[in-house]
Amino acid sequence: MSQENANPIFDPATECASRDEIRARQFARLKEQTAWAYERVPWYRAQLDAIGFLPGDLKELADFSALPFTDKGALRDNYPYDLFAVPLDEVVRLHASSGTTGKPIVVGYTQNDLEQWRRSIMAIIQMAGVVPGDRVQMAFGYGMFTGGFGLHYGAEGLGCMMIPAGSGNTERHIMMIEDYGTTVLVATPSYAMHICEVGEHMGYDWEASSLRVGLFGGEPCPPKLKEEIETRMHVFCTDNYGLTEVMGPGVSGECLVSRHQQHIVEEQFYWEVVDPDTLRPVPDGTPGELVLTPLHKEATPVLRYRTRDLTRVVTEPCGCGRTTARMDKVRSRTDDMLIIRGTNVFPSQFEDVLHAIEGASPHYRIVIDNEAGLDRLTLQLEVTSGFFTDSYADMEAFRRQVAERLHGTLQVGVEVRLVEPGRIERSVGKTKHVDDRRVR
Ligand SMILES: [Zn+2]
The missing domain is CATH 3.30.300.30 (ANL, C-terminal domain)
Structure with missing residues (x-):
C-alpha cells in the first residue's frame, strides 16, 4: 500500500534544518548535558575525573568522542537511584527495562523529561502518517515498560483519541477496532499478525475495517512480516526504534518515503556510530554500533550510551523533506x-x-x-x-x-x-x- 507524501512535519524548524544547524544545536546541548551529569551525578564526575576531562574541555563536537561510554552494566550497578541527577521529589515517573538477568535498569523523568519525550513521539508518529483526530488503539501493556505510556501520551499530545486497551484479549481488540472506529493500532508486529489471524478466523473483514495505520515497536519488524500484515490487514505499517536507557520509544521512526530507514529525532538525541571492536567512530554511512546521548534529559542523563545495536546512519536529505539523519533499521545486536x-x-x-x-x-x-x-x-x-x-x-x-x-x-x-x-x-x-x- 502507499500513501501520499502530504503529511505535515511535526517541527520543520528542527526536522528540516541544515546539517550545520542541527549539529550546532546538538553541540550546545551536549555541553549542557555533560556539565549537568558532571555536576550532579557522582558516578559521571568520577568517570570524567579519571580521564582528566572537565565539561569546559568540550570545545568542538569531535571532543565529545573522548568521553567514556556508558553501558548497561553502569546502569545496573547504580540501581536504583545512583545515576539520578535531581532530587527524587522532582521525579514524576519511573520506568524500568525488564532485566533478563539481575536487576532491571531504572530511569526517571521530570515533568520536562516527559514533555521532551512527548515531543519525540509526536515527531515519529507524524512521520508514520498519524494525524490529529486519529483513533489510536494501544495493544502494548502499560506497566514499567516504556512503550505503552510513551506512545500513549505522544498520541494524546498530537490530538489523537487514545484508546488504552492494553495488551491481551485479542477478540476484544478486534471488537474495539470495529466499534470505536480505530484507525491506528500500536502493537508489536508479531502481535499485530496475531490480531490479523484471529480476525480472519472470526470472519472479520480487514479490508472494510477503519484501521489504516499500524505503529509497530518493541521488537524488530522483519520486512516480510510487515508486507504480510499490510496485505492481509489492509493497513500501512511503520516501525520505530527506542530504548528505555535513553528515554523509551521515540529515538527514530520510519517516514512514508524512506521505508527501510528511520529518521533519528536529532533534536533529542546525539548519535554516533562506532566500530564495535575498536570503539572508534566510523565515517558516516559505515555500519557499526549505535551510541546515543539524549540531549534534554534532567532526571537520568546518559552520556554516550552503547546500545549494542548494529546499524548505519546516513545524512543525505530524504524525499519526505526532512534533513534529519536516517538509521538503517536495527536488524541485529552485538549480543545477538x-x-x-x-x-x-x-x-x-x-x-x-x-x-x-x-x-x-x-x-x-x-x-x-x-x-x-x-x-x-x-x-x-x-x-x-x-x-x-x-x-x-x-x-x-x-x-x-x-x-x-x-x-x-x-x-x-x-x-x-x-x-x-x-x-x-x-x-x-x-x-x-x-x-x-x-x-x-
Ligand atoms: Zn523521510
Whole structure:
C-alpha cells in the first residue's frame, strides 16, 4: 500500500534544518548535558575525573568522542537511584527495562523529561502518517515498560483519541477496532499478525475495517512480516526504534518515503556510530554500533550510551523533506551474534534469505543444539498456506532450495524442517526466533 507524501512535519524548524544547524544545536546541548551529569551525578564526575576531562574541555563536537561510554552494566550497578541527577521529589515517573538477568535498569523523568519525550513521539508518529483526530488503539501493556505510556501520551499530545486497551484479549481488540472506529493500532508486529489471524478466523473483514495505520515497536519488524500484515490487514505499517536507557520509544521512526530507514529525532538525541571492536567512530554511512546521548534529559542523563545495536546512519536529505539523519533499521545486536562451529551468524541473515524465497512465511524458529558434541543448526519453517501442498516431491524440492540458499549465505549447514501453516507458536509479546539449547 502507499500513501501520499502530504503529511505535515511535526517541527520543520528542527526536522528540516541544515546539517550545520542541527549539529550546532546538538553541540550546545551536549555541553549542557555533560556539565549537568558532571555536576550532579557522582558516578559521571568520577568517570570524567579519571580521564582528566572537565565539561569546559568540550570545545568542538569531535571532543565529545573522548568521553567514556556508558553501558548497561553502569546502569545496573547504580540501581536504583545512583545515576539520578535531581532530587527524587522532582521525579514524576519511573520506568524500568525488564532485566533478563539481575536487576532491571531504572530511569526517571521530570515533568520536562516527559514533555521532551512527548515531543519525540509526536515527531515519529507524524512521520508514520498519524494525524490529529486519529483513533489510536494501544495493544502494548502499560506497566514499567516504556512503550505503552510513551506512545500513549505522544498520541494524546498530537490530538489523537487514545484508546488504552492494553495488551491481551485479542477478540476484544478486534471488537474495539470495529466499534470505536480505530484507525491506528500500536502493537508489536508479531502481535499485530496475531490480531490479523484471529480476525480472519472470526470472519472479520480487514479490508472494510477503519484501521489504516499500524505503529509497530518493541521488537524488530522483519520486512516480510510487515508486507504480510499490510496485505492481509489492509493497513500501512511503520516501525520505530527506542530504548528505555535513553528515554523509551521515540529515538527514530520510519517516514512514508524512506521505508527501510528511520529518521533519528536529532533534536533529542546525539548519535554516533562506532566500530564495535575498536570503539572508534566510523565515517558516516559505515555500519557499526549505535551510541546515543539524549540531549534534554534532567532526571537520568546518559552520556554516550552503547546500545549494542548494529546499524548505519546516513545524512543525505530524504524525499519526505526532512534533513534529519536516517538509521538503517536495527536488524541485529552485538549480543545477538551466534557462533556456530566457529562461524559468526546473525538471526537477521535468516530473515534476509527467507525474504527472497517465495513460499517461505515469516514464521520460523532457529534451533541450535550440540547433542553430538558439534553445534547443529535447525530451521523450523512454516510454508505459506497458498504454497503448501501434499506433494512430498514438491515440498522436498522447496526444502532443499531453502537449505542451499541458507548455506550459501551463512557458510554453515542448516537442517531445514518444514511445518504446516500456523504451526509455529505466535507470541503476544516479543517473538523469539532463536532457541539455543546448547549445553556448555
Ligand atoms: Zn523521510
